[in-house]
Each structure stands twice: as C-alpha cells, then as structure tokens.
Amino acid sequence: MNKLFIIGLPRTGTTSISVALLDYGFTVAHTAYTKRAFELADVISDSPCFCDYQQLDTLFPDSKFVYLERELSLWVPSMQMLINKMAESLDLKTGVFNPVLKRTFNETFKLSTTATPDNEQHLIECYQQHKQAVHRYFKGRNDLLSIDISKENSLSELLTFIGLNTNKGLKFPHLNIGKKVACWKEYKHPNKVNSNAAGIEQRKFFSYAS
Template sequence: MPDNANNSTASAHAQCSANAQHIGNADYAANTQHTGHSQIATPAEMNPANSNTLSSEQASVEKQKVFIIGLPRTGTTSVSVALLEQGLKVAHMAFTKQAFMLADAISDVPCFSDYRQLDGLFPQAKFVYLERDMVKWVPSMQMLLGKMLPHLEAKSGRFHPIMKRSFRHTFAIDKVAAPADEAHLIDCYQRHQNEVLAYFQGREDFISLDISHAGSLSRLLQFLGLTTDCPTLGQVTDRALSASQVKSAPNQLLQEGISQAKGNIQPQSVNTSEHGLDFPKLNAGTHVAAWHEYKHPNKVNSNSAGPQSRKFFDYTL
C-alpha cells in the first residue's frame, strides 16, 4: 500500500478524487491500449497543427493540463506536491510524450523553457508562473547550478538531453564563462519573466504566483477550479521527510530510533489561516531532492514509456 493510504477519510478521498476528475484522469494501461474512456487522445489520434514547427504533434485534448513554468528554485516542488495532494497526477520534469500524456500537471524542465510550444500542443492547458524575491532566488540558483553544472555539459554531462537543452536555452550555460554569476542570473530571470508576462498578457488561462505570499495555494486552487477540502495538505512535509533529514537530527534522537527522530523533527504544515491555504515549504535551503524522497501514488515518472517508447515531442525552440 502507498505510505499515505490511510491519511484521510473516505469522504476526503472522494473529494480529492473529484478534484482530479475536474482536471481529468486519463489512466493508460501498461500496454498503452486506448480504451475509449480517456478524455485525452493517444499519439495516433493527435490532430495536425497549423504550425510547421509543431507538425503533427498537437494533442487533441479536452482534459485540462496544468503547466508550472516558473524557473528552478521558485517553488516548483512545493506546487507539485500540493497538486498531488489534490488528487492530480503530477510529473516534476517530463522527458517523454507519455509523461505528458499521463500527467495532469507538469512542472520544471522543460515547461519553463518550452511554454510556447506546449501552449500550441495543449490548447486547453493552464499555465502557472512562479515568482520569487530576487535576493532569495539568486543564491538558491547559484547553489543549484554549483551541483548541476558538471552534469549539464553537452557531451560528458549525465543529465537528460531535454534538461540540458532547457538550461542552455534559459540560462545560456554554454555561452557564458560563469553561468552562476549573479548579474548573469538576474538577467536570465528578468528576461524569462518579461517574455512570459508578455506572451500571456491578457489571458485568463495564466496566473502568476509567489508561493511565499499568504493564501497563495488558495489562489492557485481557485484558478484551477479545485476545492480546498483535502486534509492531507497539512501533512505533505511529514511524508517528504528523508533519511538525510533524519540523520541531521541530534545524535540522541538517532540513538532512540528513526521513528522517534521523525517525531521530534516538526514538519512545516500548510497554513490554513484566515488568509487561506499556503504552500508546503519543500526543498528549502540547500535541499534539492525532496521530490524524489516524497512518496505518493500519483507521481508520474519523468521517463514514462508509451506507444512511441520514450520519444519526445518533435518541435524545436
């Protein structure tokens, strides 16, 4: 059983399930056979696009997709986890067509770099841009790049080619001597923000959020037409508690056992004050792996294989 199977009552599960149904809940079997009950087309049923760039890739989609197009270190993990708790199927990064087909919401790579192409492929989608105070974002992004840059190198880097492409496109890591330079990162952030806001100007399928602001989760759920009745929202950081976090507890707690350590490390619960729901605080500080450590049955594998194996969409930036 999933480790969160007993975290809510049957009625709450029914409400969260209803939330997922509102967005759409297309379940593909392992053999990817189309049953006729899904609201989303299989790759063979996709309609040709008017754009030569998109070719035959445009999806004939009735169900709503949600794309989180904020840059890394703006809260993409926190948003992804919150949407999982609402019953949505979520991919934090997606490198295959099938991952996009299976997920209701996709965040991070390649969404922040490919939002224009995804807008053409999924005309019913909603887009969520994430802002963050530059004073906090720059050092956080510098920390992330310090860990990632060796693996983003074009030939020898071990990261997925789609991830490398997204970072090259947005952060010009292959064109500047110091990709983590403060001035360079500020320029990248501002350019990306200006382009996003200009592209979606006046559109009702777009929202911009700062997840540190009070009630920001309530704003997102209202934008998506979802309820806020899932009690598991306040427990997300508890399930994301990792072994590395437990090891960071005082030695006396470790001697008392892992379960005792977990009991003494207080998760940061979701705020349900009069201002509305706030997002769980995940991947704080130098922590970058909370998504991998978080256990939930609705997580979608970034490398999911489908009818065309692990092929990606045929478009260029």
C-alpha cells in the same frame, strides 16, 4: 482544462507546488522528458515547461499556466547553488543528465555561452528576461496565474484558478530548503508520474525539440 503547466524557473517553488497538487487528486510530473509522461500527468512542472511553454501551449490547447515569482535576493543564491551543483552534468556534450533537461537549462541560463553562469547579475538578467517573455506571451489572456508561493493565500489563489472550491489561508509545503534539490524523488505518492515514462513510442520526446 487540459493540462496545468508550472512555468516558474527552478528554485521558485516548483517542488512545493507539485507536492501540494498531488493531494488534490491530480497526477503530477515534476519534470517530464517523454511524450508518455505528458500524457499521464495532469500537472507538469519545472523542465521543460519553464523553457517550452509556447510549444506546450500549442500542443495542449485549453491548458492553464502558472508562473512562480520569488524574491531575487532569495532566488539568486539558491540558483547559484543549483547551477554549481549540476554544472558538470548539464554540459551539452559530456553531461549525463537527460537531453531535455540539458537543453532547457542551457537555453534559459546560457550555460554553454557564458563564462560565469553563476554570476549574480547574469542570473538576475536571466530571471528578468524569462519573466518578461512569459508575461509578454500571455498578455491579454486569462489562462496565466502569477503567484509567489511564500505569500499568504497563494495556494488558495491557485486552487481557485483551476476551478476548485477552497478555504483561504492554505499554505504550500516548504520543500527543497537550502541545499536540498531532490525532495520530489524522496516524496512518496501514488499520483506521481515518472518523468521518463515509456509509451508506444518508448521514451520519445516531442518532435519540436528534434
């Protein structure tokens, strides 16, 4: 396995899966905005992976991908909270967030072209379109695993998928509950990779997004 990309949408458990894998010896980046971050990390989740999985599949052959499912009745209100909390900073022209983060959110959730991007039906359509696109792209392949981290044995399924022997019944940590969005920053671990790590090309991202 080259890399492990977690390509579930925000608020599907990307932080929980990222924290869980730290303790299995993997270096993990929850969001990665530079080439260097991708070089350093064994596992990359959230932005840009949920948007750029096709490009990453080409750049990192022999990688594996994990799609995260979540019940829509739980995901929609959580996503509404996140979009409203981040809306100003995600603006393509004036937002202060990293350009990669702004691009991937705007492409996936059509923030700049939708009058009410927090609308329930709009978000459901975004979720379903993303899910369908992922499964269409990976159809007939064996390098995609789909799990719901709230389900029993989902962590065991993941560890088996990446070639680790494990016992059944293991559970993911439950993080970023309710209105929390920054548990990854608060979590201390030596295997965490800085999303903005600088390398010989400073903080340059891949050319496909230029």
